[in-house]
Amino acid sequence: MNVRSLIFFVFFIPLPVVPSPAADFDFFEKKIRPVLIESCYECHSVDGGKAKGGLLLDTAEGMKKGGDNGPAVVPGKPDNSLLLAAMAHEQPDLEMPPKQERLSATILSDFRKWIADGAPDPRTGPSGKLSDAPTDIDSGRKFWAFVPPVPAAPPDIVPAPATDVDRFIRKELAEAGLSSSPPATPATLLRRIHFDLTGLPPDRRDRKRFQLAVNRAGLDAALEIRVDELLSRPSYGEKWGRHWLDVARFAESSGKESNFTYPEAWRYRDYVIDAFNADIPFDRFVIEQLAGDLLPAKQDSERARLLIATGYLAVGPVSLNEMNREQFLADVADEQINASTQGFMAITVACARCHDHKFDPISMRDYYALAGIFRSTKTHIGTAVGPDNQIGGELIHLPRAAGLPTFYQATTPDAVLKLKQQKSDLIAEKEAAIARAEKARQEGRDPTGEYSLQMAIGHIWKVGAIDGKLALVNEKGEPNVMCMGALDRSDVRDLPVYERGELGQPGEEKVPRGFPEVIDLAGSPVISGGQSGRLQYAQWLTHPDHPLTARVIVNRVWKHLFRTGLVRTTDNFGYNGERPSHPKLLDYLALRLVNEHGWSLKKLIRELVLTDTYRQSSDYRESAFLEDPENRLLWRMAKRRLDAEEIRDAMLAVSRDLNSTRPLASLIGRTGNRNAALSHFAKDIPPDLDGSTHRSVYLPVLRDKLPDVLELFDFAESSLVTGHRETTNVPMQALYFMNSGFVEARAESLAMLIRKGDNDDLVSAAFRVCLGRLPSSEERKVGEEFFRQVESTPDKPDSLKRYCQALLSTAQFRNLD
């Protein structure tokens, strides 16, 4: 600071400013405010989340009050206004905006004039206050989510509950003067564990065997046995794998502007289901998905499995019509950073692409350290190049010896040669046409007769089609076995920080590839020269002392079993997320997952469903409700609506239409690469995108184009990391039950089933088959009333079917107590 301004800051006493007429604000609005917004607010406004040098420029008061160096603007005195001095770059240590060319002379003279005129400023009101968000490393390391889990002894509770988890819950309840609910009935509990663990209702045999086991060994033992059995059923992986697919933003098309299908995405889906069924430890699961290609494999089948795992990085939404290759690659890396940081750590690092994170201690350097890792990775998406797809890109070839299925037609070596010939003919043809068009143009004739836009498009199309066919087979005409995924690039590199995230604005210095600085782990893996760093990123994430990874997955599991996470914002543990309702319990479970369960999710799930807390009744209790209406303290088990897949699967299950085998690939895998906008015209794709009786996890998942049942019942938005699905209630759902062919077909099967059973009492028989229990006397009455009411309808012969359809449509069918 020079002497002149020092004297000024010490002695200046602001003069009262005459209130300015509204017309004066015009100048401010046109000339001043836009510059402030554009050039200053990022570091000096409440919205920008920063007050560098203690200075806020977003109110008149803030300007006059100034920052650490004193007032920024002195109305009427441009020469005494530090703001102007800084903008004019008068002092080398105070040049604003920083690290940029000085703002134009016009702007400077506008500011001078404005200050000279008394700095009329309509932005009245008190200067705002910055949030206390922990955006720097020091305060960040004190924020709960970045503090490593602390071991906590389960509290003493008398009388002792079944498990240590219950002790934590009981303690909080007791402190609030609340108590747990009594246990749910065995039938309710059975239905609950079947849906929660496998996504399917218990069938008649399941119910009978359970009853026998309870009679023989008691409820506790019977329950334990059943939980173990359910965890070993393949349907467990189909249910819990789907939970992960929500987090992995899995879909079978690119989404965005030109929505191309991903015919090989299903392999990753099956990998996830198998991984859950095999109970691959969660730390290993993380590493496989991020860096399976970099892990050793003894057998071809294991090599194939690990390559397919990296499909995690490739199934995200991408802009296939992006013409700028570099931009495309930067966007893919950005998407991978977003998916992996939010999915594994529940923090939003991708915010730091353009500016330091406004609420969490994540800097742009952190972002570009991670971006270097993914920019050094080649993502294999594999879609057909066409006029609306600039990208394409080949898939990863899987070892043939792994014996995996493929759907591509085998052909002959001759046919391959012929295709290649066709392609070169087409290219020659095009070149000739262009030459003729050029000649016509020179001779002043209309060139479009020789070569028109339509012909150009047609050409791209035809060549694209041949390329597409050639990609599916090898030289011998044998079908290729391929998957989506990621491999390291040969040109591994660090990236600079790009100002405002713009590729045209690289900073001078490169940021070494690495991980967010706020999480500092002893013995953190080091990325060496020739590697992308994906493996080290995965190892860093699964480091036993990592403060987030274990907590986040424990919380996800808790959410699916108790309907609400201990941290309700399952995908945001940062400052803007919520704080845990039971922090000690969360830490206890996270440490236990790592140290006792060896990252086994099955063990964690088993532990949680055997708690008294999970086994509680979900009945309403007014006194507790008034105290804790949101049930944050778990005074009862929360009710939930079944999710989309469960609703469809339950209808298939009770009507015995369910084909519980795994279908080969998926509809998208079997019908090949195409633009999803055209799926309605494909003869091999049914209009409701369903048409199968396999479990719903195997339904096609096209971005922006879902099978009806998924779209209607709140399926995850597959372009976002989704740890929690909303539950909505709309008339379209009712219309689906009333009028869709799918529900009608199930009702038809149910009616046949009941008739075959030779039942006298149709009302009860249908109730038992559809809802798994006999009707109460009142329910029987309304059922009988229905049959009387439809006695005179023209479609009376359908009445049993229509009765079953109504039972499938009841709220109890799709809700869980």
Add this chain to the structure above:
Amino acid sequence: MTPNHLSKPQSRRAVLKSLSSGFGYLAFAGLSTFEAFGKARSSSSVRAPHFPARAKRVIFLCMKGGPSHVDTFDYKPELQKRNGEAWRGSAAKLLASSQEFRQHGESGLRISSLFPRLAADHADDLCLINSMHTDLPNHPQAYAQLHTGSFQFVRPSLGAWSLYGLGSVNSNLPGFVTLNPPSDMGGANNYGSAFLPAAYQGAKIGGGQLPAIFSALSGKTEEPGPPMKNISNDRISQQMQRAQIDLITSLDRKQLARDIYHPEIEGAIESFELAYRMQDEIPDVLDLNREPDSIRKLYGTDRQGDSGRFARQCLLARRFAEAGVRFIEVTAPTSWDHHSLLNDNLQNCGAVTDQPVAALLTDLKNRGLLQDTLVIWTGEFGRTPYAQGLGDGRDHNNKGFSLWMAGGGVRGGYRHGSTDDFGYKAIENPVHIHDLHATILHLLGLDHERLTYNYAGRDFRLTDIYGNVVKDIIA
């Protein structure tokens, strides 16, 4: 506007009492206190706006492809004079408009000869904004930004936000419908609800429009299928279905009596009744034969090809508006993406859209609906003042374009902002898409800064951190 949380035990108790009386839901459906009980709220209740609304509903006429503003609503005498001159030292040449821009109405707004009916009948109803701009000159991104405010992320659409803010007036109909939206350009995202509850997403009426390139090759313009999924069922008699609804409702009520408090079941009871009524109402609204000949003629619904299709869309829009739908989007069946053969293409687009649009405004006015219906005519961006290709087309231009609004509290016969002498860039009072969104919400009585939804721990807005209401255009 975040859901109200109950603060006093008394009110909770009062609500509960009422709920357990059996008629609870119906009695409380309109009260926002009910929302606090769960996310399972329905879209079918009216909610109070933040301040008095000027418009109660929106008809959004989407001119996809990017209409050339310098040939439609932005008269540029300088451009006319300097036809063929080099554009700012580049190889591109300025291209004067072939359209005539006469002044119309008392306001003297200049409207090109492409829209004779609109100009003659409605010049004084139009509020032109000549200073629009958007971030990118690519169709899909600009289209997404126009519809959701963002081209980077999947975000709720303008219609979904509007419905979220205001609720629906007619519970027998969806509150937000979109007629023949394009199946590309981001597809369902343009009328989706993203992280807002699904109740706020647009209901697609009619098949999606195919990408131009595919329809050129296949000769088909729309996806096949019924106008709306699951809306009718000819395999069941009405009596049978009524008996089913009675059975379902009765079983659900018994369940509710056992559970006492269960928003999901309350909602289910309501939605089956709604759905049952919707089955009658939607086909009624869709049935244009219920309109007198004079109205059908006014719109031109019997004309051939795109003209007739667009006329039917516009008439349907009015019928939905009248029936109480909050937000109606109509995507014109023509593409305004005129990279070549500019004049032929413009003539065609004008011929297809002029009469139906003019008829829509006339019809709304005659019914007294225009005053609280905000009609918006816009594309995703404009076009360059210079030629491209063989010299008979214009390229995309995001830096400056025009749109108009009418009715719903905007100043008629008014022109806001301007582009430079050639129509290249918005210079005076520029209006960004975020500003447009803020203004539309404002006209609906919603403060764009207060209309928020908490998702993943953050309060989201349609306008993100941007947007200023364009006060000058409000009547």
